[in-house]
Amino acid sequence: MSKRDKKDIELGKLLKQEAYDAEQNQWFTHRVLNKLPMKKDNTGLRMAWFFYIVAALMCIGYWIWLFFFNDITVITVRDLIYFAVAGIVTIALTMSPIVALFRSE
DSSP: OOOOOHHHHHHHHHHHHHOOOOOOOTTHHHHHHHHSOOOOOOHHHHHHHHHHHHHHHHHHHHHHIIIIISOTTSOOHHHHHHHHHHHHHHHHHHHHHHHHHHHHO
16 A cells, blocks of 8 residues: 655645536536447457457367378378468467567557
């Protein structure tokens, strides 16, 4: 807890003495509310998180399938293409939250 010194107490008293007394006004609330910014719509953000989580789960599922259930004795061109695409998607999924974090600062 911070301690209030003598100057803080004097300043508080001065502000209370010189403060404007607001009169009762039935339209005050409506005028203040009309000047407030609109509530932010988070639907797009929720959808983005949903698709990000789905993509991350699909990527994790692919890597599990690749290393545990795929026949690694034979490697085809298709396997190399799938591996390259999965690597690019994994890097993109890994970097997107990091980039978003730095952009928000």
